[in-house]
Amino acid sequence: MSTYKIVDDAYGKSGVKLLHIKRDGPVHSIRELEVNTQLTLSSKKDYTTGDNSDIVATDSQKNTVYLLAKKHGVNSPEEFAITLCRHFLNTYNHVLKVQVHIELYPWQRAEIDGKKHNHAFVFTPVAVRVCTVRMERNGVPVVESGLKDLRVLKTTQSAFVNFVTDDYRSLPDASDRVFSTVITSRWVYSTTNVDYCKAWNGVKDAILSVFSGPADKGIFSPSVQNTLHLTEKLVLDSIPEINYIEMILPNKHYVNVDLSKFKNVGFAHNDTVLQPLDKPSGNIRAALARTLPSKL
Template sequence: MFAHKLFKGSKSGPQSFITDSNYCITDHGYGKDAVKLLHVLRNGPAHSIKEFEIGTHLKLDTQKDYLKGDNSDIVATDSQKNTIYLLAKKHGIQNPEEFAILLSKHFLSKYSHVNEVHVHVEEYPWQRICQEETGCMEPPGTTNSNFSSFNNRQKHNHAFVFTPTALRYCDVVCSRDAASPTVISGLKGLRVLKTTQSSFVNFVNDEYRSLPDQYDRIFSTVVDSSWEYSKTENLKFCNVWNIVRNVIIKNFAGDPYVGVTSPSVQHTLYLAEKEVLDMVPQISAISMTMPNKHYFNFDTKPFQGLVPGENNEVFIPVDKPHGTIYAQLERKDMQSKL
């Protein structure tokens, strides 16, 4: 759940303590993971919900709990769990990033011996149920209701449907000697597929190659992406998250009627990352991973007597093994913690 590397290399507090002549603790921390929370905002008849899974990790300014078994500085993980619920009750919840920043700053201000706080938040993808009235023939006085359509439909006041198109998350790290928190947002599990306008040709041709040039193939991937902010003041985190998701989908799919050519997964990935940095100046770096989820053409040549002709309709999904393509794009002269 946690990207522990965000703690690595931190300059807050002592970084190593000599325990004997041979060893020293170079990294440490503890916390509460997988705290589940549902917050309901009741604004008259229209209700809003946010469901989170939250982790909080603290790094203390001493290591006496490790070295001496002295627990006097430990803020119990159960206390961290209770803090999550109480701050949600007191302040409400707007989005993962703002709540993670609120939690981080609370632990630093409440406990003077806490040097660094890392909060990880994952948001469960709930969306309002929407109703579409169609013109289908029904008995007099009734209508046919389609509850699966979301565009320009009547939104339900207090009923929701789970729509896991992609999982939203964030990581926030606050330390005493940092001028501002490190805020990293992300999405994972965005699975997309297109049936044409994807090719892969002119790659290395040596004695190990068995894959032929592919001039028109199915392109499917599951996108994971994270991005770091250089500035967060007055930033609309939900808008930015939607922008990144939409940019990824647009560069993958293109115009709904014309599409867009993908000469490689690498090129599609780069174009999406570049457009994100062009559109959101507060993002200093973005990282993206696109594993290639293969769909191989079923060979019908041995069965021409049963099904004559070429096959371009039936494919075999193969999840493993798969290629993995990734890249991180940063603005020049900026160092990222991604």
């Protein structure tokens, strides 16, 4: 007769949205978050026997998010996630581990006549900031930050040549092509003694620097893989608190439209009118980690 064991479980509240306003006199600051909580309990009787006596209701978890935001404020999503993890573990002895995932909505202070506004904001979705904090009883927080939906494009200084030639190849060498991708990245810190906002902006700046190069002359990319690797290396070189980073770079293809087939009105050469192709696309992923402990 077969026997079974629950080997993994968690439950929580998803999509808890909140806007926190910090009021310093006439100058206001905002953080809009979407929070997901997950708890793992010491017993499994809720699953195995239908006994709900240990369950911290997901509605209670939602209320906790709002109450702790009011009590502690929201300085950074990472710090708020750590606060939530510690609260659940300290309040409920039968909670073994907690995971909190947060997305920060990209609001920026409006600028009017070159001056930042006291209380007006503009939604600027250059990239979405995310974080996940995991913590077990008697453990320390494991903080993972990240970004997604960072869409970038450059019109030159990108190539892809000298790849495998066999019976299945149809793609020609491209010595000068459009390079476009939508970047997703996540990274893990080796400590909680971090200025999380400074570090997040540092990663974003490193991504844009390696992709773009100097404003007047750019930088050459021989492949998406090489650009990805150089970016991750720069992040680890410049931010010692990070010990692991992963990036995912899907190709967003733009191909030259063949205008030569229009005999009387067409053009033999065209590198200015391109057609976006969403699917299928290449998808490149790699992670880089320190082989020696970071010296902080």
